[in-house]
Amino acid sequence: MRYGPAWWWRAARSPLGQKLIRYCLGSVVTTVISFTVLSVSYGVLHLWDAVADTLLANIVATVPGYWLNRTWTWGRTGRSDPWREVVPYWVLSLLGIAISMGTADLAGRLATSHHLPALAATALVDGANLVAWSGVFVGKYLLFDRMFRGVAEAMDQRAGRGVATALRALEVEGRMEPGLEAASPAVVGEPIGLLRLPGALEDTGVGSELDPPAEAAVGGR
Structure with missing residues (x-):
């Protein structure tokens, strides 16, 4: 069988496979941070509405996400390039946050219109946030890969x-x-x-x- 366990093992041990694994694990870490902040701010503290709490949760998760992606996934060290790394990263992240805010608004409206209890409403908003970020997951990897590799190649030159x-x-x-x-x-x-x-x-x-x-x-x- 072509795509048997041995094939997947070799793929996971390849440089690309290792990078993808680190990227996925970094996304898991940022997702846990985002879910924790969102669950506390929206489900426990009731700070604002679903959209504002989703914005807060994703901004908090984006800060460690940048460090994980830059240093761990792509192995970049030293000072960050503001215009080639920091600004593009935040632009891409804010795009994903905007999409997640749209899905959170939809989820919040559904929870209100159906008079869902607090636990169910929180689960619905968390699920909408997960769906939104899953949609931009692959696109962000491709753009981040090009961005961080491009900066590294420019520095080598x-x-x-x-x-x-x-x-x-x-x-x-x-x-x-x-x-x-x-x-x-x-x-x-x-x-x-x-x-x-x-x-x-x-x-x-x-x-x-x-x-x-x-x-x-x-x-x-």
């Missing part, structure tokens, strides 16, 4: 250009090791620690403390 600039500067100063000039375009993407920059270790005083084998390990390619 900037880092590569920075290494290339440093190599050219060393070449102009005459500090480039012979033979490294021809190899520099091929090693732009390698960690800078793998390159031997003549004089750099001597300038910092580190080179004098290394024994000959250690120097060879640092300088060799």
Whole structure:
């Protein structure tokens, strides 16, 4: 059988499968947060109506959702890019919140018109919220994947250009090791620690403390 247990196991262990699993688990976490806040604010405290309480619950859940998606699902670290990450994420999230508010309004009206008890009304509003977010689940994944991967690729390109600039500067100063000039375009993407920059270790005083084998390990390619 083509799609048997072994196939699903291999798919789950693939990079894409791992990313999808983390995305789904992150959505479970944010859904639990959203449901908890909505159940307390609407079903217990009766703060506002179904629409306002749904807005509150989803905004509260969006904050940890951003962190989970960025750092855990897509493995992004460091400072967030406001215009390429934060703003698009909130725009997409607010779109989903708007849809959930529409379904919550419909659910609240149905609960009122049918005179449902508080527990049943809360369950209906929670269910409407779940249906709304399920509808945008796949679309959000595709957009988030493109957004976070695009930022990572742009940063890698900037880092590569920075290494290339440093190599050219060393070449102009005459500090480039012979033979490294021809190899520099091929090693732009390698960690800078793998390159031997003549004089750099001597300038910092580190080179004098290394024994000959250690120097060879640092300088060799």
